[in-house]
Each structure stands twice: as structure tokens, then as C-alpha cells.
Amino acid sequence: MSSQTGLRVPLGRFGWCAAVLAAAWLCPSPTQSVEGAVPPKGDHGAATMDYQLQVLATLVPKADVSQAPKGFDPVVWAAFVPKDNEPNDKRVALGRKLYFETRLSRDGTVSCATCHDVTRGFTDQIKVSEGVKDQHGQRNAPTVLNAALLQVVFLDGRSPNLDHQATQPIINPVEMGMADGAAAVKAIAADAEYQKAFQEAYGRPVNYEDIGRAIGAFERTLVFIDSPFRRFLEGDTKAISAEARAGWEIFNGKARCVTCHQMNLSNPLGTDNRFHNVGVSARHQDFESLAVRALKAFKEDPSEKKLDELALSTPMSELGRFMVTKNRSDIGAFRTLMLLNVGISPPYMHDGSLPTLWDVMDHYNKGGEANPFLDGGMEPLALSEREIDQMVAFLFSLTDVRFAAENERQFAAQKAAAAKSRAFRDENMASRRKLAFEDRSEGAKGSGK
Amino acid sequence: MSSRHISVETRYIEDRQQVFGSLKNLDRRSFLKVSAAALAAAAANGLVPPAAFMPVSVAHGAPAAKEAPAFRFAYISDSHLYAKDLNDRFARALMRAVDDVNNLDPQPDFVFYGGDLAQLGQSHELDLGAQILKNLKAPLKIMVGEHDWYLDMGAKWRSLFGEPTYSWDHKGVHFVVLMSVVEKDFWTARGLTPMQRMQTVAGLDNGVQSSFMVGTEQRTWLEKDLAKLPNNAPLIVFSHSPLYKLYKNWNFWTDDADEVQAILKRFDRVVVIHGHTHQLLTNRIGNIHFHGLLSTAWPWPYAPQGMPELTIQMSRPDPFNPNDGCGDGEVHVHADGLVDKIYNLWNRNPITVAKGYTESGGKKCVPPKPNRPGY
Amino acid sequence: MSPSAKVLAVAVTCAIVAGLVFGCAEEGTRPSAAQTPDAIVADHMAQWKARNPDRANPWVEEEKQRHKIQPSADNADVLKGEQAAGQTYGNYTQRDVLVWARETEKLVVEGSRIFHNAGRLGGTVGVSCDMCHPDAANTHPETYPKFQPQMGRVALLRDMINWCIQHPVRGKALAPDSPEMRALEAYIVAQRKGEKLDYGKH
Numbered sequence A: 001m002s003s004q005t006g007l008r009v010p011l012g013r014f015g016w017c018a019a020v021l022a023a024a025w026l027c028p029s030p031t032q033s034v035e036g037a038v039p040p041k042g043d044h045g046a047a048t049m050d051y052q053l054q055v056l057a058t059l060v061p062k063a064d065v066s067q068a069p070k071g072f073d074p075v076v077w078a079a080f081v082p083k084d085n086e087p088n089d090k091r092v093a094l095g096r097k098l099y100f101e102t103r104l105s106r107d108g109t110v111s112c113a114t115c116h117d118v119t120r121g122f123t124d125q126i127k128v129s130e131g132v133k134d135q136h137g138q139r140n141a142p143t144v145l146n147a148a149l150l151q152v153v154f155l156d157g158r159s160p161n162l163d164h165q166a167t168q169p170i171i172n173p174v175e176m177g178m179a180d181g182a183a184a185v186k187a188i189a190a191d192a193e194y195q196k197a198f199q200e201a202y203g204r205p206v207n208y209e210d211i212g213r214a215i216g217a218f219e220r221t222l223v224f225i226d227s228p229f230r231r232f233l234e235g236d237t238k239a240i241s242a243e244a245r246a247g248w249e250i251f252n253g254k255a256r257c258v259t260c261h262q263m264n265l266s267n268p269l270g271t272d273n274r275f276h277n278v279g280v281s282a283r284h285q286d287f288e289s290l291a292v293r294a295l296k297a298f299k300e301d302p303s304e305k306k307l308d309e310l311a312l313s314t315p316m317s318e319l320g321r322f323m324v325t326k327n328r329s330d331i332g333a334f335r336t337l338m339l340l341n342v343g344i345s346p347p348y349m350h351d352g353s354l355p356t357l358w359d360v361m362d363h364y365n366k367g368g369e370a371n372p373f374l375d376g377g378m379e380p381l382a383l384s385e386r387e388i389d390q391m392v393a394f395l396f397s398l399t400d401v402r403f404a405a406e407n408e409r410q411f412a413a414q415k416a417a418a419a420k421s422r423a424f425r426d427e428n429m430a431s432r433r434k435l436a437f438e439d440r441s442e443g444a445k446g447s448g449k
Numbered sequence B: 001m002s003s004r005h006i007s008v009e010t011r012y013i014e015d016r017q018q019v020f021g022s023l024k025n026l027d028r029r030s031f032l033k034v035s036a037a038a039l040a041a042a043a044a045n046g047l048v049p050p051a052a053f054m055p056v057s058v059a060h061g062a063p064a065a066k067e068a069p070a071f072r073f074a075y076i077s078d079s080h081l082y083a084k085d086l087n088d089r090f091a092r093a094l095m096r097a098v099d100d101v102n103n104l105d106p107q108p109d110f111v112f113y114g115g116d117l118a119q120l121g122q123s124h125e126l127d128l129g130a131q132i133l134k135n136l137k138a139p140l141k142i143m144v145g146e147h148d149w150y151l152d153m154g155a156k157w158r159s160l161f162g163e164p165t166y167s168w169d170h171k172g173v174h175f176v177v178l179m180s181v182v183e184k185d186f187w188t189a190r191g192l193t194p195m196q197r198m199q200t201v202a203g204l205d206n207g208v209q210s211s212f213m214v215g216t217e218q219r220t221w222l223e224k225d226l227a228k229l230p231n232n233a234p235l236i237v238f239s240h241s242p243l244y245k246l247y248k249n250w251n252f253w254t255d256d257a258d259e260v261q262a263i264l265k266r267f268d269r270v271v272v273i274h275g276h277t278h279q280l281l282t283n284r285i286g287n288i289h290f291h292g293l294l295s296t297a298w299p300w301p302y303a304p305q306g307m308p309e310l311t312i313q314m315s316r317p318d319p320f321n322p323n324d325g326c327g328d329g330e331v332h333v334h335a336d337g338l339v340d341k342i343y344n345l346w347n348r349n350p351i352t353v354a355k356g357y358t359e360s361g362g363k364k365c366v367p368p369k370p371n372r373p374g375y
Numbered sequence C: 001m002s003p004s005a006k007v008l009a010v011a012v013t014c015a016i017v018a019g020l021v022f023g024c025a026e027e028g029t030r031p032s033a034a035q036t037p038d039a040i041v042a043d044h045m046a047q048w049k050a051r052n053p054d055r056a057n058p059w060v061e062e063e064k065q066r067h068k069i070q071p072s073a074d075n076a077d078v079l080k081g082e083q084a085a086g087q088t089y090g091n092y093t094q095r096d097v098l099v100w101a102r103e104t105e106k107l108v109v110e111g112s113r114i115f116h117n118a119g120r121l122g123g124t125v126g127v128s129c130d131m132c133h134p135d136a137a138n139t140h141p142e143t144y145p146k147f148q149p150q151m152g153r154v155a156l157l158r159d160m161i162n163w164c165i166q167h168p169v170r171g172k173a174l175a176p177d178s179p180e181m182r183a184l185e186a187y188i189v190a191q192r193k194g195e196k197l198d199y200g201k202h
Helices: A013-026 A049-059 A074-080 A089-099 A181-189 A192-202 A208-219 A228-233 A242-252 A287-300 A304-313 A315-319 A357-365 A385-396 A401-420 A438-443 B008-022 B036-044 B088-102 B123-133 B155-161 B194-202 B216-226 B257-264 B355-359 C003-027 C037-051 C059-066 C094-115 C157-166 C179-191
Strands: B071-076 B111-113 B140-142 B166-170 B173-177 B235-239 B270-274 B282-285 B288-292 B327-333 B339-345 B351-353 C146-148 C153-155
Touching: A089 A192, A089 A208, A181 A192, A181 A208, A192 A208, A228 A242, A242 A385, A287 A315, A304 A315, A357 A385, A357 A401, A385 A401, A438 B088, B071 B088, B088 B123, B088 B327, B123 B155, B173 B216, B216 B257, B270 B339, B282 B355, B288 B339, B288 B355, C059 C094, C094 C179, C153 C157, C157 C179
Parallel strands: B071 B111, B111 B140, B173 B235, B235 B270, B270 B288
Antiparallel strands: B071 B327, B166 B173, B282 B288, B327 B339, B339 B351, C146 C153
């Protein structure tokens, strides 16, 4: 155990320990942590459940869960709470327990917290999530932070609310892998603690839908909207940097992000809760043939479970909202991602294909990827490098202050990665020297008369 | 720092073109059907709020399957091109339409272009349009619009595309293309330059210009052209302006519409397909069924007066999506000459105005009502 | 200068002056029409008009010929009533009413000129407002103020005008009190004369 400075300082053993602990606590830590220590890792790269619970305790303040979270419009909040699941301490406690419950997975290694890790921005900060038997799905895990404020759950909106959504990963074969709801219930029903908790929370024995409700109730306490940006909006002009302020202007002006990433006091999330094809999924497949295969699969098995399975484990996942509505206008469309806390939830987009926010800006700057279903709002923006930096600074200012350390770390890491490689950048497209559909329309030159 | 970076997508474009070439694409409409069982299962769970699950029959108002059309053609119209470096949006939109039509499988019999290829009739604009349209796989049939004509009175148009008035037969249907945007001379007396004349005509609401007409010469030509056809012959007439009197202020109008309709009166049924109006428009006057074409460039609002009863308007376009209200489409021609008109609105579900709709005077195959009515 | 040249110069000058003073008097003792004050003014006016074609022409009438513009209220009602007889306040005349109409019309017509001109809007892509809004159709000014989520705030008509100028028209946003903005608002509002105010309507 050498000292940080490398000097030979005459300290006793106790002195050394104290010095090291003090140094570790004072110096910037590599990950979100409680006392400057690196989080102990459990299965699938997530921090251990116990460690996460410790961190969680420091993040979520004691509050009256039956009231709207601090700073949130109570009238709008009431609309988000389902009538059959009014929050109270018992339900939240049960939900918290279930969120970390690895017994709900087939091999006992996966819980919600595996992919929605408290120490990793309540997501897993990897491209696509890893579930039981180390299988990978097709989608990037969105953050659970503020998920309660979304109108539409899952990136293709196949779940009407949070309570329902929580039940889906449990029975998905590549996520938690339980055969069905009954198997999930069986895994915990024998536990007396759970029996008691369910009775107290819902007045019913352990059942699958209540598992979802409880987790939903817990997730409703995870409201993290206290960002430097919000403080800026509330009047503290010094809360964000000049760069970020400039980014905010661009966000509303030249770049038109606000059109889909709507941010206002009634809806601070930075999403319109609608589905847009911005061309991410068009990067590597042919939609038409995918849609045909999807419809064939539905003919054989039209259940919700099948939809969930298909969404995550086949290339049909790329069809997005179309998988749910079969609307042609929804082909390749995914829900607008939330911007709050975006800094700590890389990589980005529904498939995690964009590693940094600079890559995200490059994608939008060139007007996305041309495809027959591209949203008309996608246009080349001709943003300069400076403007992109300002936008990114703004985006990083949207992270709740409780995650400031992680946010800083991410900013540095993403900046370094972006300095090395900007794979999605295309200056010709961004400045409109080359047009989006030019290649595609010219690629199929015909006789034409 | 700039041009060294080529995006990952450029490589994928080559891959994808290979894929397109080798995969057999399927007819869009055939796979876009509702899975009724899925809807029922979701509804039974009681977990379905209207917003989340809404399987919708994609081709609204589609006719019954047994009424298969004899053949199909695609259409693109009203692109109003400027030079690419002045305004890239309109060029991009036309390229998108070409891409759409090229992706149809099976390919349509031909592609019809409805006029107003250029915005100000300038040589480079028409050249750009011709160049983009060359990329169409299917054969192209083209019609002139006022924006193409009034800079040089059609000199460039003729050199690129030939005579504006012509006809041909295809699979038993007689097609006629008219130049219906003839205007009485309003420019000589005012001493306008060609560009001033063009800019006057380019303003939809510009009252200095004259009303459109087909004119005596073309009417005579039309009568002669149709002379040999029996009354029950399938007949489709293309004209840029609607061949009826909708709204004079915006030249949604043909001065001699009555005379032209009189020439067409003897036929059992005639279909007139027109551009210029940039919107979903349906009308029926006696034996004539009128259908409007979408624009790739921008949508027009509906006229404050004179709207045909049969028209069920498209939802008011959303200004925050520059493509909304624009698109291209297909026309499915039946053996009797009547058509199903398919409006492929970008970012919206397609809308079909089936032959049954105009045939029944608006009672059957009714297209869906708009959510956002116009003002 | 030589003496003969001097004499020649003087003679020529006298001749010129004489010509100027008396030249047209060959026709009679009265000055001709070309020399009356009215004629001189008219001549100056013609020269000024040639130098300032835009401001000189009857631009209001020209614009009204090009585009249908709703007339402003005629205010005939204020000429009626009995209370104002013999007073200063509330006592309006036909001329007042005419001036109100004329001045209002000028701003509205100016708005129409800007509305239909991509250059004056500051646009860089050749797009003017009338390309989506002929005769200001579909501008529905009676529905403002309304919350526009895509702008993140409650929009007034001028906010939407600026949004359109920045995006489809691709120009610089106008200052809310700039003469162009005021004229545009005036024209757009005028075209919806008679429509009921229905603010907040989407």
C-alpha cells in the first residue's frame, strides 16, 4: 500500500490506513460509490445487490411517498399514479425488495438491478443488456430514473404502464428467463417474509401482477429531476456553464431538438412520448422483409409474451413500434428517449449503437440515416464543432446533482472516446453538400424514359 | 478536420444495395394487415389503453380483396425544385419519392409525374428534376405545370420532355395528358420580364395572373383524340389544374372546365387525375371522377370555399414535421377504368380513396376522418 | 483668355441668359406650361420617382391588385350617435375614419408584401410564407396564445412567425418589435377578420 505521492512519509500503520482512506475519499473516484471504494461486482457485471442497496439509501431521501416528488407538479403527478396502486411505504418497501430479488430469475443471477444498476445510472452502461446464461438481447436498457414520468413504457410502447412493464423482463427468455408468471410467483411464494409483505401491501397472497405493481411503486420513488439545468431555469444563472447555456439556445433553435425532446415544467423529461424513426435502425437492415417476417410470426403466436420475445431477441426488434401497432407509419420508430440524466446512461439509442453524446450529435447533425420511413423532422443541421460541444455541455447539465461525480466521470470518458473516434460523423451530409436520399435514389438507376 | 471523416453508414449503403438487389421485396399492402388475434388478446387483459395498442388497418378504406386491379402505376408530383445548393429540402424530397417508387415490388407499370417539377422554370431546376427522375426504374410519363412553363413559355420543357399534350394506350385504357395551365397574356401590357411573369404565376394567391384554361386548340385536339373511342372505353385524363372550378383565387380552377367536361360527357366513366392542389382531394361531377395528387414539396391548405362534398380532408399537416402532408402514391386501375387512389403520406398511414367510394357517391369504402381538421 | 475670346464668352453667356429668360417668349408674352411652378414641381417629382421606384409607385394599390387583402373595419358606427355633438372628445368625422382605415391598411399591405417575399423575410432558401399559406390561409392567429410543446412554452403569433422564419424559411428570427414583424402580424391577423378568438386551440 504505497502512498499516493510516492514520498517516504514517516507514518505509523494506523496513520497509513487513515491517510489512504482519506486520500481515496478525497480524490475523484472512478465510479459512483459511497465511501470512495470501487463497487464490488456481482453477476453480469452489475454491482452486488447489497452494495446497490447501500448506495440507494444515500440517493433517495426520506419522503412521503404518497405525495408528488419535490419539484414536480402535483396535478400532473396524480395522472401518473395508477388508481389500483396508490403508493405507500409498504408497497415501496416490497417493490424495493423485489427490484433486487435475483430469485426471480431462472438461474438466480439476474434481478432488475442487474441491468438497471444503481451504480451505473440505473442502467448498465453497455450496448445491449446481458441476462440469464449470459444471453444478450437487441435493445439497450433505458434508465429507470424518472421512468415513472413516462407516458409510454418500453421503447416500442408495448407496455401501457410501469406496473405492467415490470412483469415483462421476468418472463423474457434472454433477460430473467422465467417460464411464466406462475414460475416467478413460485420462486418467492414460499418465503414467509414475502407472504407477509404482499399481504400488508396489497391484501393479497403473492401474485404476479402485484409483483409488477410493487416494483412500479418503488420505481415511482426514483424521481431525479434536480439537475443544474433545472436550477438554472429556476433562476440560478450560474448553475450551468456558458457553454451549456449556448447549447440550450441551440437545442431550442437551430437544432430543433425541442420538437421531439420536449422539456417544460409539466413534462421535464425531454421526451414527447411519441415514436419516431430517426434512422438508427436503418443502419443495417432491410425493413420490408423484416416486417413480413414479423407478421408471419404473429400469425402463429399472437400473444403479448411472443411480442416481448420477438422485440428483444430477433432482428425484428429493429421494427420498433410497428411490432405493436402494425402501422406502416411506425416502421422503425422508437420512443423518443428521455434526456434527463442522459449523461450517465450511455451508450445511446435503442440499440446502444452510439457510444457517446458526440456520436449522438453527429447522427442528428447529418439528418439521421435515410430510409423510406424516416421522420420528416430529421434534417441536416449544419452544426459546427463548437455548437456540438455546446450541445453536449448542455446535455450533461441535465443530470441530477446526486450523480454529479458519475456525470463528471462520464463526461471525461466520453470526451476522450470522442476525441479518438467519431464514426458517425459525416460533414458532407451535415452541411447539405450531399443529400440524404441521393445515394439511395441513384443506387437503383433504371432505364426511365 | 472535415472531409476525412466518412460515416460508417457509407459502407453500409453498399451492403444494403446488395441486400435490396438480392432480396425479393414484397408488396407493401399485402403485409400490412391487422393481426386480429393479437388485438383481442391484448384487449382481454384489460391492460390496453387506447394510446399504447392501436392496430390500424393501414390502407384505410381499402376495397374488398376480390376487386383486384388490372394494373398499377405510381405517381410523384409537384416537387418545385430549386437548385440543390439554394434549397436542398425539395431536392431531397423528390429523391425520397424516387426511392419510394423504386422500392415498390412488384414495380408499377409506369410512373406518372404530375407537373411543377421546377419552382421557377429555370433551366438548371428542370435539369436537376430530369436528372433525379432518370433514376426511376419504371418508365416515366410526365406532365407540365405552370411553374415549369412561364419563364420561357415551355422552351426548356419541350427540349427535355417533348410536347406537353399527348396520349397513349396501356392495357386497354386510354390515357390523355393535357396542358391545362394555359393563361391569357397578362404580362405584355404590364411590361413584365420573363422572370417577373414567372414569379407572378408562381404565387398561388397572386391575382395579377389569369385563370388557367385548356384553350380551344387543345379542346379541339382532345375531341379528335377521343373520337374513335367507344362510350364505354376506360379513359384517364391527366391535367395539372383540377378540370373543374374549385377556388378561383388560387387557380384551383379551369376557366373552360364546362367545355372540357362536355367533351368527356359521353363516356360512361372518366377519371381525371390532377396535380397543383398538393392535398387529398376527391370529387365527382356526373360521370367524371376527380382525384388530386400529393406534392413532395409542401402541402396546400384547403380552399375556404368551393370544396367538393366528396373530399374527406387529410389531417392538417404538422408544421414541425416538414414532410407531413407530403408524399407520393399509387393508382390502381380497374378494368372498367375507375381507380383506387392511394395517397402514400410520409410519416402517416396511407389513405386509399377506393373506386367504390366515388362510385357510390361517398357511401361505401369511406376513408377515415381527419383528427386535425383544417381551419 | 484673349480679348476676343472674352467678348465671345460674354456674348454667349448673354445669349444663353437671354434665351433662358426670353426664349419661350417667342411664342408670346406669357410663360409656357413647361415653366409654371406646377410643371417644375412635376419635373422634380418625376426625377425623384425615377430614383426611388419602390417608394414612388402606388405600392398599396399595386399590392392590393396582386393579393386579396381583407379590408379593415369601416368604423361607420362612430359617426352615429348624439352624445358627441359639439364636443371634442368622442366626436369623429368622416376624415378621421378615412385616415384610420388608410393607415391601418398600409401596415397590413406592407405585411402582405413581406409575407410574399422570401428576400424581405431574410430567407435563404427561396421560401416565402405564401408557399404554405396562400392569402395567409391556415395561419389561424385567433388560436394564439397556445402552449406549443415543440417550442417548450406558450407561443404568441409572433413566436410562431419566428419559428417559421427560422426553419422552413431559413432566415434569422425577427425582433418582436421590428417593423417587419409588426407588419407581418398585422397582415396575418387582418386576414382572419371576423373569426372568433379561440386561444389555446390546436
